[in-house]
Amino acid sequence: GENVEQHPSTLSVQEGDSAVIKCTYSDSASNYFPWYKQELGKRPQLIIDIRSNVGEKKDQRIAVTLNKTAKHFSLHITETQPEDSAVYFCAASEYTGNQFYFGTGTSLTVIP
């Protein structure tokens, strides 16, 4: 089965700096890679996703890059704000209707 690894497990940045979270996956058949943000005690919320036919996707301060050859994808948050503080999870999936394999999460703290 698929194995998703996520680094770092914790990340602290100064407000206004950038944050980068990296994930690797093992199954070359995976073709969908979502990122979720989970605030304490809340539900995971989809913030951005990328499909294997695209190398990069951007939505305001958030971007995701995908390297299919190396089997890794990354989340980039620019101009971080205190409200970006949360746990971020990456995931990989093979096809629609299939389970998501989640990384172990990155706890991001943005220091005002």
Added chain:
Amino acid sequence: NAGVMQNPRHLVRRRGQEARLRCSPMKGHSHVYWYRQLPEEGLKFMVYLQKENIIDESGMPKERFSAEFPKEGPSILRIQQVVRGDSAAYFCASSSTTGALYEQYFGPGTRLTVT
């Protein structure tokens, strides 16, 4: 358009009791997934269901756990004879059969505490 609904939000059970967790998918969604999240850990897949069918239960423990998604009503995750190790947050997610097929939207979770 209501999102994914789960109830109860918090559930306390004594060891040996049964726990029933309910999930109503988003309107128009017919795929339901259950995930378990242990404290300070990631989400682990348990089971994937469509109406009246279990599609993939590879993440379900072999004993005490069962899930259903009947033709009418919510999906139910049932845990029999709960043990302390079952204490966790249980999230369900739903996805559509049309449009954005890949996206899964999560409910608020049920936090199960076994005393």
